[in-house]
Amino acid sequence: MTSEGKYVIHATIRTESGVVARKDVVGAIFGQTEGLLGEDLQLRKLQRTGRIGHVDVSLNNNKGRVNGTIEVSSSLDQVSTAVIGAALETIDRIGPCKAIIKVSQIENIRSAKRESVIDRAKQLLLSIVNSASSESKNILDEVKTVLTLDTEVDYSEMTAGPNIEEGDALIIVEGRNDVRNLLKFGIKNAIATMGSGIKPELIKLAGKKKTVTAFVDGDRGGKLLLLEISGKLGKSLTHVAVAPQSREVEHLEGKVITKCLNQKETAAKFVSRVQTELQKDDDATVGRGNASLEAPEEIKTWAVHFEGLKRNQAVIINEDGSKSDTIGAKDLEKALSESQNAQGLIFAGKVSDRIFELASGAGIPCVVGNSVGNQTLKLGVQAFSTSDLS
Numbered sequence: 001m002t003s004e005g006k007y008v009i010h011a012t013i014r015t016e017s018g019v020v021a022r023k024d025v026v027g028a029i030f031g032q033t034e035g036l037l038g039e040d041l042q043l044r045k046l047q048r049t050g051r052i053g054h055v056d057v058s059l060n061n062n063k064g065r066v067n068g069t070i071e072v073s074s075s076l077d078q079v080s081t082a083v084i085g086a087a088l089e090t091i092d093r094i095g096p097c098k099a100i101i102k103v104s105q106i107e108n109i110r111s112a113k114r115e116s117v118i119d120r121a122k123q124l125l126l127s128i129v130n131s132a133s134s135e136s137k138n139i140l141d142e143v144k145t146v147l148t149l150d151t152e153v154d155y156s157e158m159t160a161g162p163n164i165e166e167g168d169a170l171i172i173v174e175g176r177n178d179v180r181n182l183l184k185f186g187i188k189n190a191i192a193t194m195g196s197g198i199k200p201e202l203i204k205l206a207g208k209k210k211t212v213t214a215f216v217d218g219d220r221g222g223k224l225l226l227l228e229i230s231g232k233l234g235k236s237l238t239h240v241a242v243a244p245q246s247r248e249v250e251h252l253e254g255k256v257i258t259k260c261l262n263q264k265e266t267a268a269k270f271v272s273r274v275q276t277e278l279q280k281d282d283d284a285t286v287g288r289g290n291a292s293l294e295a296p297e298e299i300k301t302w303a304v305h306f307e308g309l310k311r312n313q314a315v316i317i318n319e320d321g322s323k324s325d326t327i328g329a330k331d332l333e334k335a336l337s338e339s340q341n342a343q344g345l346i347f348a349g350k351v352s353d354r355i356f357e358l359a360s361g362a363g364i365p366c367v368v369g370n371s372v373g374n375q376t377l378k379l380g381v382q383a384f385s386t387s388d389l390s
Contacts (some may be wrong), residue, residue: 007074009085010105013059015066018097022057025070028094029055033087041080041087051075052084070101073109081106151183152176156201161188168210171241171261172202174217174225177250182215185254190215193225198232206236213264218243223274230271240270268340272363275380295368295388302346302368303389309348316364317344336362344368351383 013025030043039045046052053073060067070088074081085103093099151162159176161183171190173179182190191202206212214229214237216222222242230237241264243249244256252260305315305323314332316324319341327335336345336358344366345359351369359367360379372383 006109007076007078007081008107008109009070009072009074009081009088009103010107011070011072011085011088011101011103013057013066013068013070013094013099013101015094015097015099017065018095019061020059020066020094020097020099022059024095025057025059025068026055028091028099029070029072029088032091032093033084036090037083037087041083043084046076066097151188152179155191155205156199158191158194158199158202160191163188164191164205170206170209170212172206172212172214172229172237173249174222175250178215178248181250181252182257185257187257193229198229203232203236206233209236211239212237213239213241213261214267215241215249215261216243217248218245219248220278223278226271226274227278230267237267237271239264240267241265268363272361275363276357276360295384299344299366299368299384300389302344303386305346306348306370306386309346312347312349314345314347316342317346319343333358336364339364351385353378356381356383 033043037043043052051074053075056071058069072084072088074084076084085106088101089103091099091101153160153162153164155164159179161179164170167189169189171182171187173182173190173192175192175195179190179192182188191205193199193202212233214226216226226240241260243252243260247256249257302317305317309315309326312329314327314329316327316335316339318324323346324335324339336342339362342362342364345355345362345364345368347355347367347369349355349370351367351372355367355369356378359381365381367381367383368386368389369383370386372385376383
């Protein structure tokens with residue numbers, strides 16, 4: 001934004017072929033409009049009297065063609081400025097080259113300055129509020145709390161912000177106080193599960209949204225709630241945000257809430273990681289599973305996927321029953337980390353602790369290997385051997 005004049009004419013320029021310089025463009029502007037607009041709008045005269053400012057030209061030469069921009073500042077009235085802009089579009093040749101000039105915008109400098117003033121005033125006002133004493137901040141927070149509590153709504157017996165049905169984003173929290181704390185800081189699209197299971201109305205609402213984020217406490221209870229939400233919402237749950245370790249959403253400060261939401265992670269991978277962590281905790285507390293189950297008929301059909309596999313090679317069974325390309329041992333970890341919604345892993349070797357960990361981290365519930373140790377259930381992953389498939 002320039003400080004010269006009341007308006008700025010913004011135009012684009014393009015030549016069909018040939019190379020031109022900035023001075024060629026400026027010369028064409030003054031030369032080809034001379035006598036076109038009458039005595040009162042002669043550009044050279046208007047520039048000498050300061051009614052028309054400097055003509056700024058920026059050009060880019062690319063493979064024999066020239067593209068660029070032109071800016072002309074004006075202190076004339078709206079009508080005269082528009083006439084000059086239209087006159088620029090009559091220029092059809094610059095030097096030896098055919099040219100096309102189009103006015104893209106006539107900018108009102110005063111309006112732009114006014115918007116700049118408003119934006120700067122907002123910044124200054126925020127700095128005043130942020131630099132206030134702690135006592136004043138406490139008073140302000142208390143007043144804001146009273147005001148924002150009135151904006152909460154009841155949605156099928158679930159406390160929610162007033163904007164949950166608007167827009168493409170939804171935040172799911174645990175309780176009423178979580179919603180109220182988010183409202184304090186201007187977040188109005190949160191809804192609480194109310195600790196009584198995931199209601200069908202919430203599942204239906206989440207299904208309409210493009211982005212659904214579960215924002216849970218940073219303790220074991222938060223992880224368990226996340227697994228419940230994930231189990232009920234399925235693919236409708238897209239992201240997960242977690243409060244800092246051992247802290248609850250209802251007690252977080254505004255800047256911490258913003259940081260947590262900005263650092264949200266993709267739901268599928270995060271949920272798989274939480275499942276692994278909880279399973280490890282359970283293993284350490286009550287011992288590891290040693291289930292011996294008969295392979296389901298669907299898994300028995302996977303036996304054909306062992307054909308052609310060499311030792312320690314693998315294939316991933318996708319959600320639709322198709323298989324991936326053959327994966328070598330050194331590439332298995334990367335392939336599993338990049339997989340989405342896989343339902344099984346075929347491994348031409350013994351199912352070791354490492355295979356259990358990789359499968360669990362990828363959210364894969366079943367693994368079939370050439371052989372399995374005494375432990376067939378670990379980290380939420382059920383392992384079968386080829387002998388179980390016959």
